[in-house]
Amino acid sequence: MSTSSTTAPTAPDIPPHVRPPGRDFRSAFRDLSRGWGQRELWLQLGWQDIRQRYRRSVLGPIWITISMAVTAIALGILYSALFGLELATLLPHVLVGMIVWTFISGCISEGSEVFVSNSGLITHLPAPISIHVYRLVWRQTLFFGHNLIVYAVMLVFFPQPLRWTDLSAFLAFGLLVVNGMWVALLIGIISTRFRDLPPVTQSLVQLLFFLTPIVWMYDVLRDNPAVAERARWVELNPLFHFVELIRRPMLGQDQEWHTWFIVIGIALVGWALTLLVMRRYRSRVAYWV
Template structure:
């Protein structure tokens, strides 16, 4: 009979990820049920996801477009696409920090891998994203951005967002389970990130202004900017800026390593911390 691996081992960490992935029917069903439960007894059901996104994007696009003197035909799709991506990122950050705390009962009494809860959360955020993608499709049909073959890059770009959403959930989820001050801190930082990320203001416009171009590059210190741009550029038919992809690639590798180390060392303690 093979000897059991110690609780702190790479084998246990990868087994957890593998077992969670093999339970796709379970977390896939639970993720969909989370959305249905949220809109239970409403007439429109999950369509409220897209309606809410459309109302917010339209209001912010018109308001900030008027304030900044932007052409609404290009600025409204820009804001809507930025919000589409931001909602996914923000959901992974905020809900990820509480993923194990929120599933305390299941973790304590159901013998399931921790990664199951991570996959469930990322899948739920993916479903939200797909619902909101309808808004982008409507705006693309109305304003007709210059879409081309670069639109296909939206697929690997979103895959990168999913991978990063997963490692953020693992890392912050485990840390926040041990230190309960982490979720409110992350929530405060997420609010700040929204305003320093080019969602309702255009980064490229600042770069074209010689008076502020150099200072505008400070915005690139915000990692969320690069994640937004790698997906927004193909969705709007804008020229692809490859250094955003390089930054995202480096962050993805570093983040996955950090999450794996954290999972290896502390996965066995989560059940006691919750």
């Protein structure tokens, strides 16, 4: 009498080309698309952030503008005396540089904590993680708009030779926003996993402020034969190109087109890297926070 052996059914082999759900590029693009589709939410949250921060203040977010203006004026007076430059030349340079730098540094510094600071929403609200980055960049855009009040006042006291072509500043700011998005996403995901990165990022931002021609003029150093060769090392700083991209048209200066190509190239490379990170680690953010 023969005994028949029964074997348990085995699960079918999973084809090697099939990735786990949520770990492909389509999921990353879907996250960005769904986040943009819920713009009513993050637009409202961005406004709420500003109202909450200055809830009992009389001037509200205008305090940011006043603080930035006082700092820019003080630095402009100081560095114009140190470098022997006309205040009418250096102060607009510093003022516009500070306006642009406030947006850039905000995207970097706050981007390093964008998911950690929204851990409650991430763990309890099933929503795309890109919503929090849209919210951050929108909030920084509102601050940028407030700071333009100082720019308008500056034009009254220090008129600039603006031309119709300088309207490209709007396109330049659009590129700034596009780059701010991928920077906040990339740093935010990595910082959520490695919690030592946010303080390092904030220290690095402070260092980059002095390495970027915000309160000093690159053209002055470039035209100085004694330091001209070493001054060109400044062009290796990507933040220099971001600042110059929008500062030159805002001051009515001739634009250097290679700056546009550099910023666009950085945006393409940055978004490619960010999508790679999102594809692999986007679904883990909720567990890391």
